[in-house]
Amino acid sequence: MSLFGHLAVQFGSHPENLATEALGYILAASASARRGFMASLGDAGAGASGALRFVTQHSDEEAGRPDLAGIDEKGRLSLLVEAKFWAGFTEHQPVGYLSLLPEDGALLVVCPAARLEHVWRELSSRxxxxxxxxxxxxSEGELFQARCGQRRLVLQSWRRLLNAIRLELASEPPLLADVAQLAGLCDRMDSEAFIPVTSEELTSKIYRRVHEFGQIVNQ
Incomplete structure (x- = not known):
C-alpha cells in the first residue's frame, strides 16, 4: 500500500472524497491523463467530442452532489463521475445524476473490482x-456499459481506470507517481471492499434468519 493510501485510511473518515480530489487533481494537471480517462470509458469515451475540464463536488440542489463533473468547451455539463469504495448509493444515485446530463451525456461509476457485479445489478434495478x-x-473485463434512454451509464473498477491513465503518462513521471499513490489507496479499498446491504436484502427471509442467529449468539 502507498503512503497516501495508508494516511487516507488512518486519518480520513471519507476515503472516497480523498480519492475523488486526487483524481480531479491528476485530470486537471494533464491533458494526457484526461485522454487516458476518456479512453477508459469505452463507447461513451469514444463518442465524446472536444476537451473536458473537470471539477470536483459539482452541486445541484435537487439531484445531489456528484463527485466529479466534466464540462465541455461550451461550458455544458457532459460527464458525471461517482466514486465509490464501500459506500452505498444515495436516493439521487444514479437516476438523479442521469437527469442532470444532456441526452448525449454519460455517468461513470467507479468502484472496487470486488463490487462490480453487485453494483451493476443495483444500478440496473434503480x-x-x-x-x-x-x-x-x-461488458469487457472490469467495464460495464448501458444506455439509459439517450444517456450512457458506465461502471468500471478503479484498477481499470487508473491503468488507462497510466498508459498515457509515460512522459510525465511526477504524475505517474501521483497515480501510483492513488492506486495504492484503491488497492487497499479493493481488498477490504464491503458490499452494502440492499433494501431487498433487509426484508428477505435470509436476512431475518441471520438476524435470529445473531440474537442466539448474543444470548
Missing part, C-alpha cells in the same frame, strides 16, 4: 424502477 429503459451495451 434505473428500471424509475421507468427508464436500461439497455446493456456489453
Amino acid at each position: 434505473v428500471q424502477t424509475a421507468g427508464i429503459v436500461f439497455e446493456t451495451a456489453g
Whole structure:
C-alpha cells in the first residue's frame, strides 16, 4: 500500500472524497491523463467530442452532489463521475445524476473490482424502477456499459481506470507517481471492499434468519 493510501485510511473518515480530489487533481494537471480517462470509458469515451475540464463536488440542489463533473468547451455539463469504495448509493444515485446530463451525456461509476457485479445489478434495478429503459451495451473485463434512454451509464473498477491513465503518462513521471499513490489507496479499498446491504436484502427471509442467529449468539 502507498503512503497516501495508508494516511487516507488512518486519518480520513471519507476515503472516497480523498480519492475523488486526487483524481480531479491528476485530470486537471494533464491533458494526457484526461485522454487516458476518456479512453477508459469505452463507447461513451469514444463518442465524446472536444476537451473536458473537470471539477470536483459539482452541486445541484435537487439531484445531489456528484463527485466529479466534466464540462465541455461550451461550458455544458457532459460527464458525471461517482466514486465509490464501500459506500452505498444515495436516493439521487444514479437516476438523479442521469437527469442532470444532456441526452448525449454519460455517468461513470467507479468502484472496487470486488463490487462490480453487485453494483451493476443495483444500478440496473434503480434505473428500471424509475421507468427508464436500461439497455446493456456489453461488458469487457472490469467495464460495464448501458444506455439509459439517450444517456450512457458506465461502471468500471478503479484498477481499470487508473491503468488507462497510466498508459498515457509515460512522459510525465511526477504524475505517474501521483497515480501510483492513488492506486495504492484503491488497492487497499479493493481488498477490504464491503458490499452494502440492499433494501431487498433487509426484508428477505435470509436476512431475518441471520438476524435470529445473531440474537442466539448474543444470548
